[in-house]
Amino acid sequence: MTSAPVTAATPALLRRVNAGKLLGVLSTAGVMTGTGLIQATGLTRATVHAVCNDLIDMGWVVELDPGRDDTAVGRPSRRFEFNSRAGYVLGIDIGAGRTTVLLADLRGETLAKAGRSLSSVKTPAERTGLVHEAVVEALAVADVRDSQVLAAGVGVAAPVDRAGNILVDDEFWRRFDTDLGHRLTELHGWPVLLENDANLAVLGEHWRGQGQGIDDLAVLLAGERFGSGLMDSGRLLHGSRGGAGEMLYLKLVEGVGDTHGIARTTRDQAVAVLADPTVRTRLRDVSEVTAEEVFAAAAAGDEVALGILRSVAARTARVVATLGILVNPELVVIGGAVAEAAGQLLPDIEEQLAGYTSTPPRVAVSSLGDAIVSVGAVRHALNYVEQHALDLVLTRSA
């Protein structure tokens, strides 16, 4: 009835539980004394020391010179610190036009970043090759070897089931390498954890973005196409085929009609307006009509641009409303290529949103920029490492 581990509970399980707890405290706190750990965990000194010795042997914890925290009375404490260099993780974003690789230590601090454009990619093999190049570059910058990488989180713009399989249902994604994960493992040896990009985005925002401390959270990737990642009670929603957060239903939403994101809609509307030669706007002066140009013109007071943005905001509000009502997050974070500029839209979006529900979610704009997916990928990899910490054998060279 009560949930229980799969195997029988033997005395060794206690040590495992307590080691996990202690490691959890150490991984989020800084340097800690034995006494500090006693207070944080409720364990006895004898146990704390025994567990710490185990963790030191395993390589997860290092012991510093004895010392004290200013107040200097009594025998100096043993001081323990999480060994954030016991291993490394990779966070890889494989987008339509670009791949971004982050290398991080076990605290999630970024040690290196590398990227490659994928816009000219023709075959899956080419794409894998460029990802490989970026990974090699990132590892080289930080002087980290493959054997020290404990896991890699990889985000792709396709549904991914809970087992990490890329599910391709439409023609577009058939051009994608669904075996990407195995290829990377073959090349480098580390475990590859595939996940949908919007799902990783919500992990990223929950960890290091606007959604910190908010366990009912949605992220709306709003660049060229709308996509969303959903979190309820701190847990990522997946759906039966990895499709949770899929936005195709927008075709059925009045005033939306398709899954085009903010950037694309802004561009399309600008082009449509400019087709009328009598319309006067500074948008005529730009060499190419892009969303950025429209945002800039609006910021400069151009009435036509402002009108377009009002319309885009109204449309976005409807998207947020549907998500907000059905899934009921506390906060919806708007991310993706246009996130920064989308700040201009916020007041309009919030105003419109109030018209659809009396309990609208809060809306914020991502501060993670184009790293939103790769940061989430790092978090995804760290989750895996934390889950398996006591089973992993570290390469003790670190």
Next chain:
Amino acid sequence: MTSAPVTAATPALLRRVNAGKLLGVLSTAGVMTGTGLIQATGLTRATVHAVCNDLIDMGWVVELDPGRDDTAVGRPSRRFEFNSRAGYVLGIDIGAGRTTVLLADLRGETLAKAGRSLSSVKTPAERTGLVHEAVVEALAVADVRDSQVLAAGVGVAAPVDRAGNILVDDEFWRRFDTDLGHRLTELHGWPVLLENDANLAVLGEHWRGQGQGIDDLAVLLAGERFGSGLMDSGRLLHGSRGGAGEMLYLKLVEGVGDTHGIARTTRDQAVAVLADPTVRTRLRDVSEVTAEEVFAAAAAGDEVALGILRSVAARTARVVATLGILVNPELVVIGGAVAEAAGQLLPDIEEQLAGYTSTPPRVAVSSLGDAIVSVGAVRHALNYVEQHALDLVLTRSA
């Protein structure tokens, strides 16, 4: 890092874990021998016996006369059985027009059922009074006392947060007694677990309905108003203010426009059609136009009624499509007052659904009838009991 209990793990935790595991096996299996439990849990005979003795002392398990399973060789085994009468639970559905109470044993078998019409209720106190009456009746029928009831699950048609608070945002619900839970606890003494009715419906379908074994599940209550309960990976979605599954977004969905359910829409469309005196249909013969009459007429081949149902099916398909795409359940179960009749709509709904997504959820009609919420309420109460089994003190009179 690894999830761990709040308190420090002491040797007593092992016994707790193993007791929980053993109780879980016993509560789902029937009579089990010591050897059977050894195989099911991986524990040693010594441990199994020690734990069983504990559980017998606590009242959760009863020991039968030694005996054997046909194959008769060797010393007879001790035989253990989950004591499904160690306590009882209530499942209470408080709907707009009616309250239904189920009394069940700890295996979830229904022992008594009672109900009261709430259609003439004017005040919260009256409603509570009628619920109380129904509870008293159910307990009396099965000769169960309040002190033997371990928990009651209560479903209401309002958002309920994770702490069990009814959240009233609109005027309609202000007429509801948001303090209902405390009133019932005062009256009877047992813990009251409030939950949204559609959320309970999905628990019910997952437990004893069409959704058994399906962990990504949605239930669409489709009677007078659409409401939904969502489950991802076996876990109920709540949202930040208990609003997950809220259908108000349907106002924004083309071809839907409001949250009216199948019964109401069917009725409304029939009335609209009949307003044209030139239309010939057997619906003119009925004394009052109801959804049931339209379904019956359609079943009898009435073209006008069939046309209405096609339209209602198309509308319902859009509702299912939005849910199915965004949350991606494996199965959507249609429940509520019209569930049985809605079987007629299934082929149309499925056909339309295929037009909206290439990976539509399966659609089924609930077989739990009007007990869908109360059955879920029983499951909700049982979940609570299982969670707290080893902390509860049973009234040993049972």
Next chain:
DNA sequence: GTGATTAATATAGACTCTAAATTTAGGTTC
């Protein structure tokens, strides 16, 4: 009855934790 078979019971040992007594490594004070 005697033997075979299966399970219960008893005993010894290992691992984990807590709790309390003892020792240690610094400071401070005179």
Next chain:
DNA sequence: GAACCTAAATTTAGAGTCTATATTAATCAC
């Protein structure tokens, strides 16, 4: 620099839990 103070480390004893193995018990077959 010796005596004292303090907080932490270390040691020791004890209790709870599990496994593993040996012993005993109950039943059936012959």
